[in-house]
Amino acid sequence: MKKYIIVFLTCFAVLSCKTKKDPTPDPTPIPTPVPNSAKEILFFGFNENSGQSLDETKTKSSFTINGPVNSAERIVGVEGNALRVNGYYGWATGNAKVTYPTSQVCVTGWIAPAAFPVQRKDLDPITENTIAAIFSNINTTNSSGVALGINHHGRLIGQFKVGTELVQILSEKEIELKKWSFLSLNINAVQGTATLFLNGAKIKDITFPGGILAWDNNATIYIGKESKNKTIAGFETNGLSGAIDKVSVWDKNLSDTEILAQYTAVTPSEPILKIPTDVRFANDIHRPKYHLMPSAAWTNESHGLIYVNNKYHIFSQRNFNGPYLEHINWGHYVSDDLVSWNEKTQVLWPEPGFDEVGIWSGHAVIKNGEPFIFYTGVNKSRAGIGLATSTAPYDVWKKNANPIITNAPTSFANADFRDPFVFQNNSEWYMMIGTGLRNGTPRGGLFLYKSTGGDFTQWSLQGTMLEGNPSVDGTGDFWEMPIYYNFGSKAIVLINKLPNANALYWSGSFNGSQFVRDNAVPERLDVINQLLSPSIGQDSNGNLTAIGIIPDGVSSTKHKAQGWAHVFSLPRIWTLVNGKIKQVPHPNLLKLRGAVANFSNVSFGQSTSNVLNGASGSQYEVVATIDPGTATKVGFSINKNIVTNEQTLIYYDYSTSSFVVDRSKSSILTDVPLSNQSTNYVLPAGSVKWRIFVDASVIEVFVNDELAFATRSFPSTANNILDLYAQGGAANAIDLKIYNINGGGVASVSRGVNDKKETMHPTVYPNPSNANFNIKFNKKEDAVVYAYVFDIKGFPLKKIESVLNSENQTINWDGYMENGNKANEGIYIIKGFYNEELFDAKLIVN
Incomplete structure (x- = not known):
């Protein structure tokens, strides 16, 4: 017998997207027009290269960036750097010695939201807006102070107090996700007027009884979060997710012309808001590398696995504001091969109306070559079924203005309904929706609808397609995330039963109104219950492919520490043999x-x-x-x-x-x-x-x-x-x-297998050396360099970040590790990015 020894070393992959805590070249600022009559009393430029603090330049005050040690992140801003905030951490707090004006004030600033902030489904009244602020100094006891930001639907919102009256101004216009927008709020307390501006244009005016602006000069200033504390499971819920730059407070109103001039003074590039996963999670030994998962924060159910125009698309439940379940969007991932995935911008998110609280699970189908999304829209009182459509490359989806099914049938006593699944039977299209039936014994069930129009906007209730019998089949009292698939001679219906979530299925046949089961008792999808809520679709060869969720099973404390929640299974091929689903890993x-x-x-x-x-x-x-x-x-x-x-x-x-x-x-x-x-x-x-x-x-x-x-x-x-x-x-x-x-299947990072570029090899001198290695790039340009020094086993020892210009193209490693100890004799590797280009070099310590 011959044995071969192999040792697998987990290499902490470096820097697959542009940057964490990007130290950004600080270009010569474009002069910003300064009004003749108004004076900046506070200004936040966010041009620090690193660290957990930022400077307010008018009063020379220092502000603390909330979050774990070394967690503060910068990206390229509209000028110089911008502060990145991450929903439940990353905002700044502090105090400034300033006397606020009592008659007029103006607040301006830039924001690039990655997602809109959270309104808590159960804890916040529908009439209460989240005010995730670029600036807020509200005294939460007496409401004095001023706040400007966006609410949970991405509408500009301002709050202030005049005399004893609390005033709120809210726009109807939603700002763009993942784009820079310029926000301005003018308040003239004496005249009783307030105006909101977006990108230099007036979008909202209000009037109110005139008086004196109320301030608390000692109130804490929040940059990136509203002053109130709102929490779920230990997470702050009302912070911004995205980036902030150039926030100013002025002692008078700015004119329309002056606000427009502020906006046009800069031409910002696209904000780089992709999560720098390989840096942020470089030391996370529990984070999977080749399973599909989001870049950060929360996911749960996957849905809508489709293959269209030679690409695979899958969607999932997402809270971009933190690793907890609230304010659900639909995340979006695209792949050429079901193995390497790129995370895209979310395609659906809550908006005022029937889905104002959350975009819950559903399904996607292809009809006549066009994709359709069906989803559960949730407000404070009931769920409805929504529809969205798209055109190639299917990155942007348009919602139907109204729900295609407004609420659960009143003819059946039920405990809610959700998670539509649409399928074709012969030439007809049907939709089944999970529910908990309450007429008689509490049990799970599936409502059945039939499409009565060619555009999927009209549906007719057919009754129940299938009902449970918990004392016999153990299927609980509520069914969610149903699946139907016809293998040919037999079909299956799969449900996820509650409580004690489990994926169960029956084989049988659909007769146009009901599913006729072969057996009363369902089969388990997985022999040990862990994978849940699979999403199915045919691959490029016609194989039925499934991807489900594999929950972490950890505490919210652990989720908060690791910064992400849950992962998806590898793609599996399903076949039906003798009434049972056989599962094998996808050949890709x-x-x-x-x-x-x-x-x-x-x-x-x-x-x-x-x-x-x-x-x-x-x-x-x-x-x-x-x-x-x-x-x-x-x-x-x-x-x-x-x-x-x-x-x-x-x-x-x-x-x-x-x-x-x-x-x-x-x-x-x-x-x-x-x-x-x-x-x-x-x-x-x-x-x-x-x-x-x-x-x-x-x-x-x-x-x-x-x-x-x-x-x-x-x-x-x-x-x-x-x-x-x-x-x-x-x-x-x-x-x-x-x-x-090999790691080629790394999911949800900005750089996939097909995005590989040639690796640069800079010159190192002296090499070997015992200290002061110089790593020189043969370039003549401004650059951001972010890198790690690794030992030969792939363990990161030293972080290096630097800003280079055309005259200085050299970074340095002094031979010491992050813990302050001198590196031992041996071979080390430096890997990182020079702007967007990957580089590596060998360092020999003697």
Whole structure:
């Protein structure tokens, strides 16, 4: 027997998008017209290159940027730098020694929102606006002060107090996402007038009883958040998400001409708002690298997997303001191959009307070559079904002005309805919607509608397509995220039942009004319940492909610390055999495979360990055929750490005919799942074929080319040992391969597999050296450089950021690590970006 040793090293990938905390060249500012009569009493330029503070230049006051250490981020602004804010952190607070004017005031500033801020669905009255402010110094006790920002629907909003009256001015115009906009608010308290301007144009006027502006000169100033504190699960909910630049407070009104001149004085470039994932999460050992997931913040259900114009599109529930469930948008991801994905701008978000609280789950279909989105729109009282359409390249979607189904049928007692799924049966189109029926025994059900028009705007209720019987089928009292698919001779209906969420399905047939089940009791989609709410669509070869969500199962504290929530499964191919869905990894995943270690005829048992010669890693695939022999428990030890005694066991228990995930020792960390998972399933006698994908905290398992399940594991260290596991006897791995994953499937970053560019190799001198390495670029241009020095194992040791100009094209590493210690003798690598170009170089410490 010959064994090959392989060690998988998780390399912290560097910098796949432009920048975190971009130190940006500070160009010579374009002179901004200054009014003759008005004076800036406060100005925030945000031109600091780094650090957790910013300067107010008129009073020389210092403001603190909220968030974890080294979390403050800058991007290129309208002039110089801009401050990036991230919904639940990143805003600035402080005080300035200034006397505010009591008769007139003007507030101006630039904003590039990545998403609109949160209005809490259950906690905020519909009449209360979020005021995510570019400037706010409101005393929350007596409401004195002034605020200017945007509300939860992207409308400009100002608030101030005159005498004893609280005044609010709200525009009807929604500003653009991911574009720079110039906001202005004039208040003339004595005359009783206020005006909002957007991009130099007047958009809203109001009048009110004249008087004196009320201020608290000692009130805290917020830049990027309203003064109120509103929270959910420990998250601040009323901060901005996006970027802010050039915020000013003036002691008098500016004229219309002066405000227009302020706007036209600069011509900002497109704001770079993509999350710098490879930098922000460089030290996150739990973040997957080749599974589809959003760049940051919250996601849950996927929906609308479609293939159109040679591209795959999938959508998902998204809160861009933080890793918590609220103010849901529809995120959007595009791929050429179902493996490498690019995250796009959200396609749907809450707007005043029937979807003003959230854009919940739904489906997408292709009809006559055109895509249609169906979604659940939520307001404070009920849900309705919305429709949206698009044209190539399908980045921008237009909503139907009104819901196509206004609310749940009144002819059936029900507990809400949501999650439309549209399908074609012969020449007719149908829609099923999940619900909880309440006439009699509480049970899940599916309302059925039939399209009565060619444009999907008219639908007729047909009754219920399917109803549950919880005492018999265990399907709970509410069904969501339903799926229908006709395989030919048989069809399936899949539902996600509540409570205790689980994806269950029946085979059967649809007769035009009801689904006729083959069996009363449904099948589990996954043999162990972890994957939920799959989205289905045909791939380019006609294979039914599914992608579901694999929840983290961690606490909100952990979500807040890691900055992201949940991940999607790898694409799976579904077929129906004897009334059961068989699941296998999509064949396109083969392109992820890198170096392989081969093993054969490996005997292992209760007293053996390290039979794979110390194979380890955080991203890999295992393919194995195992004869259980005399063992009663046979499987794998994953994320094994001998020092900390951590391991996650995945095995089949022949004594109980059960698959088991033992996470009782999976981590010494808190706020992560440690519960065991198991399900009875009778395997046929003989060898078992295993195929396992490990991607940091995600583990997906496929058995005998038919069964699948997923789980999560959060060990305290990366690059842990993989071993075989057996109890009660000896087993034999007839054949076993371990494939390193190359990382080509990295999801939701700005740079995918098909975007690779030539790597620059700057000159390093002196090299070797024991200190003061100079890295020189052969360029003649202004540039932002952001990089890390890595050791030979890929661990980041030192962050380097610098601004270069045509005369200075050299950055420096002094030979010290981030912890202040001198680097040991050996080989090191510096990797990073020079503007948008990737570079690397070898550094030899002697």
